[in-house]
Amino acid sequence: MLTPTIRATAAALLIAASTTAQADWTLDADASRLSFISTKNVDKAEVHYFRELSGALTDAGEARVEVPLDSVETAIQIRNTRMRDLLFETGEYPMLVVRAAVDPAVLEAGGPRTRDVELTVSMHGSSKRYAAPLTVVHATDGSLTVSTLEPLVVDAADFDFGPGITRLQELAGLASISTAVPVSARLVFRADD
Numbered sequence: 001m002l003t004p005t006i007r008a009t010a011a012a013l014l015i016a017a018s019t020t021a022q023a024d025w026t027l028d029a030d031a032s033r034l035s036f037i038s039t040k041n042v043d044k045a046e047v048h049y050f051r052e053l054s055g056a057l058t059d060a061g062e063a064r065v066e067v068p069l070d071s072v073e074t075a076i077q078i079r080n081t082r083m084r085d086l087l088f089e090t091g092e093y094p095m096l097v098v099r100a101a102v103d104p105a106v107l108e109a110g111g112p113r114t115r116d117v118e119l120t121v122s123m124h125g126s127s128k129r130y131a132a133p134l135t136v137v138h139a140t141d142g143s144l145t146v147s148t149l150e151p152l153v154v155d156a157a158d159f160d161f162g163p164g165i166t167r168l169q170e171l172a173g174l175a176s177i178s179t180a181v182p183v184s185a186r187l188v189f190r191a192d193d
Contacts, residue, residue, distance in 0.1 A: 025144055025189035027055035027065060032187045034067060037151075038074075039178035040169075048074045050096075057144070057189050061102035065187065069096055069123070082171060087164035088124065096123040102136070107144065112137045114149055124159040144189045151182035 035049040051073050055065035069088040074080050084090045099120045106113045114135045121128050133149035156165055156179040169177045 024059060024192050025057040026192055027053060027057075028143065028188045028190050029053045031143075032185075034065075034183070034185045034187075036154075036181050036183045038181060040172070040174050041176055046074070048072060053187075055098075055187070055189075057102070057107075057146075059104060059107060061104045061107060063098075063100045063102060063146075065098045067096040067098075069094060079172075082168055086167045086171075087161055089164070093124045096121070098122075102134075102146075106136050109138045119152075121154070124161065126159045128154075128158045130154075142191060144191075146185070146187045146189065148183075148185050151184045154181045154183050155179060156181065 029052065032053050033049055034053055035047055037045050037047055039045045050067045050069070050071045052068045052071035053065060055063065057063045069090045070084055072080055072083050072088070074083065099122075100117050102117055103115060106115050112135055114133055116131050117134045119130045119132050121130060130152055132152050135147050135149050137145045137147075139145060156162060162179070165177050165179060168174075
């Protein structure tokens with residue numbers, strides 16, 4: 001026969017175990033990176049990224065990542081300002097939001113898993129769906145890393161960035177700026193306590 005103390009302890013352990021199994025995940029912004037490549041004058045490519053990211057992933061596979069577009073980093077301050085003001089128009093459209101539904105089986109511990117995932121990307125007043133192959137890896141520290149297997153090519157026309165690109169091209173005196181932009185992500189999630 002179990003004593004009340006043993007029963008209470010067992011119940012507490014079961015609750016703790018079920019809470020751990022049902023834990024959601026929070027994005028570790030310092031360990032994560034969302035980057036993109038711009039190409040100007042046909043063959044001059046440069047890598048840029050966003051300094052700020054936030055997001056969450058549930059054990060049910062629902063993911064949401066938010067990116068303040070003011071945090072764009074191109075390594076040149078005037079270009080950062082121009083991209084914020086003329087391309088992203090962050091005064092009116094401050095945020096990039098990515099949503100996805102991942103098969104929960106992919107989130108279980110084990111070796112790397114790669115799946116095609118449908119992403120919904122919302123920014124600049126528009127939303128577009130993309131199919132992207134993502135790799136999910138469980139690290140020994142318990143974190144979960146979700147990465148693009150290959151860059152996702154985003155067309156500027158999908159988000160009405162054409163006028164902004166034209167204005168940037170004129171200001172910088174460039175012959176061209178590509179409207180096809182490869183985007184890569186490495187997102188590290190840590191289980192909520």
